Amino acid sequence: MKIDFQHVQSAHCESGVTSSLLRKNSGNKITEPLAFGIGAGLFFVYVPLIKINNGPAIAFRTFPGLIFKRTCEALGIPVIRKKFSSKEQAEAFLVERLNEGTPVGCQVGVYYLSYFPKEYRFHFNAHNLIVYGKEEDNFLISDPVMENATMLTTYELERVRFAKGALAPRGQLYYPQNDGAITDEQIKKAIIKGIKKNVHMMLQIPGWFAGVAGIKHTGKKIKMWRDKLGLHKAGLYLAQLVRMQEEIGTGGGGFRYIYAAFLQEADAYLPNNGLLEISNIFTQSGDLWRTAAVQAAGIYKGRISSQADFNIMGDYLIEIAELEKNAFKALKGIKWQ
Amino acid sequence: MKKENVPQDLSSLGKITKEVCYATDSSGKYVKELSAGWEVKINALDVAWDDIKGRIARAKEQVLNKVASPLLFFMEYRLMDISILSDYTGFWKWQIKRHLKPDVFNNLPEKKLKKYAEAFNVTIEDLKTMTVHED
Numbered sequence: 001m002k003i004d005f006q007h008v009q010s011a012h013c014e015s016g017v018t019s020s021l022l023r024k025n026s027g028n029k030i031t032e033p034l035a036f037g038i039g040a041g042l043f044f045v046y047v048p049l050i051k052i053n054n055g056p057a058i059a060f061r062t063f064p065g066l067i068f069k070r071t072c073e074a075l076g077i078p079v080i081r082k083k084f085s086s087k088e089q090a091e092a093f094l095v096e097r098l099n100e101g102t103p104v105g106c107q108v109g110v111y112y113l114s115y116f117p118k119e120y121r122f123h124f125n126a127h128n129l130i131v132y133g134k135e136e137d138n139f140l141i142s143d144p145v146m147e148n149a150t151m152l153t154t155y156e157l158e159r160v161r162f163a164k165g166a167l168a169p170r171g172q173l174y175y176p177q178n179d180g181a182i183t184d185e186q187i188k189k190a191i192i193k194g195i196k197k198n199v200h201m202m203l204q205i206p207g208w209f210a211g212v213a214g215i216k217h218t219g220k221k222i223k224m225w226r227d228k229l230g231l232h233k234a235g236l237y238l239a240q241l242v243r244m245q246e247e248i249g250t251g252g253g254g255f256r257y258i259y260a261a262f263l264q265e266a267d268a269y270l271p272n273n274g275l276l277e278i279s280n281i282f283t284q285s286g287d288l289w290r291t292a293a294v295q296a297a298g299i300y301k302g303r304i305s306s307q308a309d310f311n312i313m314g315d316y317l318i319e320i321a322e323l324e325k326n327a328f329k330a331l332k333g334i335k336w337q
Numbered sequence: 338m339k340k341e342n343v344p345q346d347l348s349s350l351g352k353i354t355k356e357v358c359y360a361t362d363s364s365g366k367y368v369k370e371l372s373a374g375w376e377v378k379i380n381a382l383d384v385a386w387d388d389i390k391g392r393i394a395r396a397k398e399q400v401l402n403k404v405a406s407p408l409l410f411f412m413e414y415r416l417m418d419i420s421i422l423s424d425y426t427g428f429w430k431w432q433i434k435r436h437l438k439p440d441v442f443n444n445l446p447e448k449k450l451k452k453y454a455e456a457f458n459v460t461i462e463d464l465k466t467m468t469v470h471e472d
Contacts, residue, residue, distance in 0.1 A: 009369075010369075011356070123417065247382075258359050297376075
């Protein structure tokens, strides 16, 4: 069976899946940037104690699953989400939904995702895709980060749905319950809710590891990496930072450009709140993240290696922290019109 | 980032799919723009893989010198740590640590070897002989 479903490429998997699954309800109105912003997707967290691929855990986006959950919640759309202990049940449930004509979001691991190039396959288990049909032994897949729709055999899909390790998907699938159209009024309310949530995530989480404070702290740490870790390991850590920031799925500049795009679109719904000016600050921030990435590349390629080079790198992050602090403070201070 | 500045440095991913970046057009409005890749992140990925290749080579040497069992080699080859391998096989971490010793590994029953072979997606024979086929 094949559901009438149009594949749309997006930058980030989860906001892309969210936008696509809500397309019917919203009549195309919930774009990827809107889903990302309403879902309060922007974040920064640095957890040196948790190691991912032998480097520190760094993320520029919120925890997996939250964007879909928050966006649907803010729009008042009920969500079905299920995990499975049995592979057979996981497949049967999926096929039932497809037979009903419901496209389904699935959380998967990328290590055994056959259509990804080998260089990109790590044990990362929070990738998202949409299954929208089955033809013979092939499931029809809309993976938002890919240009075109693709396919996975029954075995291949089972393998990635039951990938193991951190954030193991355990067959997890999700979809919104279709409940009529989404109104502009709902979207406006959801935008304000999403912005408030994101302000909280970036400004008000206590401690040094998350939000704006996390960026500043990481900047200070980077200046010490050269002495503490040695050039080789410091280079590996910086490469990890750049990959989390710029790799496929981020839209560039550590998701800051998607957020800037969100604020532009939000301005159309809620004009006269100064959102366009604040959007510009996020564009600046994204540009600065990319400038920092170029500096980092100089270090991990071995072109530059002095302490002064590490200081410049660290100072970029400290500058970014200041910029984003001002942007979120401005968002926090809006008297909504 | 302006639309015309979206980098187009062909990456290994770019050969399969271009990726969406958000960038501004001449009026400052955000649009989706496709990118074939960016040298800065191609280098970052290369750095990560060079490190992995080094780890695989060192693991191989340790196995050949009989300091470690072939499990170590396949763990590095499949980018797994003990915790991921434990999740895939159902063995406890302390069991895996034991199985990393060549003497213990050489006496493992077929049934246990099969679990490891499945986790690494190789045959039992390949597991024992540290043989890999590109996939």
